[in-house]
Amino acid sequence: MKLSIVATLYQSAAYIAEFHRRASDEARQLVGGDFEIVLVNDGSPDHSLDLAVALTETDDHVVVVDLSRNFGHHKAMMTGLAHARGERIFLIDVDLEEEPEYLSVFANHMQSEPCDVVFGVQAERKGGWLERWSGKWFYILFRAATGMALPANAVTARLMTRRYVDALLRHEEREVFINGLWYITGFTQIPKAIKKHNTSTTTYSLQKKFSLFVNSITSFSNAPLVGIFYTGLSISLLAIIYTIYLIFRWLFFARPLIGWTSVMSSIWLIGGLIISFIGVVGIYLSKIFSETKQRPYTIVRQVYARQKK
Structure with a gap:
């Protein structure tokens, strides 16, 4: 034909x-x-x-x-x-x-x-x-x-x-x-x-x-998964830098830190990122689940x- x-x-x-x-x-x-x-x-x-x-x-x-x-x-x-x-x-x-x-x-x-x-x-x-x-x-x-x-x-x-x-x-x-x-x-x-x-x-x-x-x-593309890795790495580096800053301030200035707002904001930010990252990983897992069933x-x-x- x-x-x-x-x-x-x-x-x-x-x-x-x-x-x-x-x-x-x-x-x-x-x-x-x-x-x-x-x-x-x-x-x-x-x-x-x-x-x-x-x-x-x-x-x-x-x-x-x-x-x-x-x-x-x-x-x-x-x-x-x-x-x-x-x-x-x-x-x-x-x-x-x-x-x-x-x-x-x-x-x-x-x-x-x-x-x-x-x-x-x-x-x-x-x-x-x-x-x-x-x-x-x-x-x-x-x-x-x-x-x-x-x-x-x-x-x-x-x-x-x-x-x-x-x-x-x-x-x-x-x-x-x-x-x-x-x-x-x-x-x-x-x-x-x-x-x-x-x-x-x-x-x-x-x-x-x-x-x-x-x-x-x-x-x-696996770009979202790679993006999660680099985002997590960036947050970890920022956390390390901030920790060094806090130790330095405690050693040399001995001033009480006022930071309730910043602490709560950080908790909400990190919590939101974790949940969204788990969601991205879940999407890829669902695709693996769908493909392995071979329907x-x-x-x-x-x-x-x-x-x-």
């Missing part, structure tokens, strides 16, 4: 029909009839699954992978890639914020400049000031903590070769941060500036974004596909 188009479904009922039509047209122009459209239902609460299954009854190019519950966008994408059979795989969101027509654009770019991945980046990040500000600082802090220069404002839409996807699927993390996996898989990856439309309300709340940030940092990161309830004649 020459081409697989992979997309995930979550509250996507309003977009499925148009996405299917436009993606099918693009695929036919590019490879004729030798393609498939893999739709992964990530526990969507609306009737996205029913609409997708209905497509399999009329179009044998459509394959629907129904997950047993909502596992999250990144894990659903990895599951879709695992079910894709094409020589080239086009990954895209179904909500039409990224146009299916980018498939031809990316394919032409891949042909003119041989590479394994052509991925879309926003020339200007969409959304309100909070989304733009949080997105900007996410990449700054991630780069500072991990040393990995993730492409800023990268979107889901990307065309990949078979060998790249096979290499990507060798990662077996239980806690998936797919942007990081895209980067560390390597190969030749070329960005392509695109415009991302604002067609739907994002399902990524501020809490989910913060959780994603913590997961991304702890998945790809599958998604469970497929059923795969729907029409048998080709």
Whole structure:
């Protein structure tokens, strides 16, 4: 099979029909009839699954992978890639914020400049000031903590070769941060500036974004643990210096020290640092706990596909 188009479904009922039509047209122009459209239902609460299954009854190019519950966008994408059979795989969101027509654009770019991945980046990040500000600082802090220069404002839409996807699927993390996996898989990856439309309300709340940030940092860097060590070392050095100062003052000045406020402040400061440091260590321990259990990161309830004649 020459081409697989992979997309995930979550509250996507309003977009499925148009996405299917436009993606099918693009695929036919590019490879004729030798393609498939893999739709992964990530526990969507609306009737996205029913609409997708209905497509399999009329179009044998459509394959629907129904997950047993909502596992999250990144894990659903990895599951879709695992079910894709094409020589080239086009990954895209179904909500039409990224146009299916980018498939031809990316394919032409891949042909003119041989590479394994052509991925879309926003020339200007969409959304309100909070989304733009949080997105900007996410990449700054991630780069500072991990040393990995993730492409800023990268979107889901990307065309990949078979060998790249096979290499990507060798990662077996239980806690998936797919942007990081895209980067560390390597190969030749070329960005392509695109415009991302604002067609739907994002399902990524501020809490989910913060959780994603913590997961991304702890998945790809031990910087927080190293930071704990150096912070503890700095506090110990300050304590030693302060102790020497107190002894010196007691020996040569013999004045009573008035320091109730400073003592209490120090106790609260050290107590807060200890608790926060234990929390950071706990996050890493929870990841070790999750990885050692080796549970599958998604469970497929059923795969729907029409048998080709």
